[in-house]
Amino acid sequence: MNICIFGASSEIIDEKYIDAAYNLSATLAKGGHNLVFGGGKYGVMGACARGFHDNKAKVLGIAPYFMEQYKVLYDECTEFITTQTMAERKTIMEDNADAFIIAPGGIGTYEEFYEVFTLKQLGRHRKPIIIFNCFGYYNDMMKMLQYTIDEKFLAPASTQLIGLCDNAREIIDYLKNYQPQSADVSKLRFDPDEK
Secondary structure, three states, X not given: OEEEEEOOOOOOOOHHHHHHHHHHHXXXXXXXXXXXXXXXXXXXXXXXXXXXXXXXXXXXEEXXXXXXXXXXXXXXXXXXXXXXXXXXXXXXXXXXXXXXXXXXXXXHHHHHHHHXXXXXXXXXXXXXXXXXXXXXXXXXXXXXXXXXXXXOOOOHHHHHHOEEEOOHHHHHHHHHHOOOOOOOHHHHOOOOOOO
């Protein structure tokens, strides 16, 4: 399985997140999976690339050409695709992935998560989306999603489209037991007459 992992590119984050990303990636690689990622060599992204590479898995990096000037790209990818734009980068990552894992990250990671979540809600793909909630990183985001549901901006059924896992074992179990299903878009909308 080609697993797309979204995550931070920062080196100033707590080392525990970097270690967790590396250990998860090493475990996935040993299980026969490959990586699709944003091509960075630092932070969570770099840890994921090293975890897969060190365990003989394929690593597909994808990044826009302008990032080359910042010297932040991982140079041991099995394959690297250079794009013109960030939007093109995301499209290629999504197209090459069989599953998505949302590792701890910042605004770019949030944006990537919400895009694949929205696309799944619209029935544009049936791939698993897993939030890697190590150290409770995404607890507050999940509370925000629940608040969005409570205020009727999001249907309760929408959260069934994503998995929330705290560790590598839970992620592997989720992937192993995942049953692809198309979202019923009609059930993800509120009946305007419903109180």
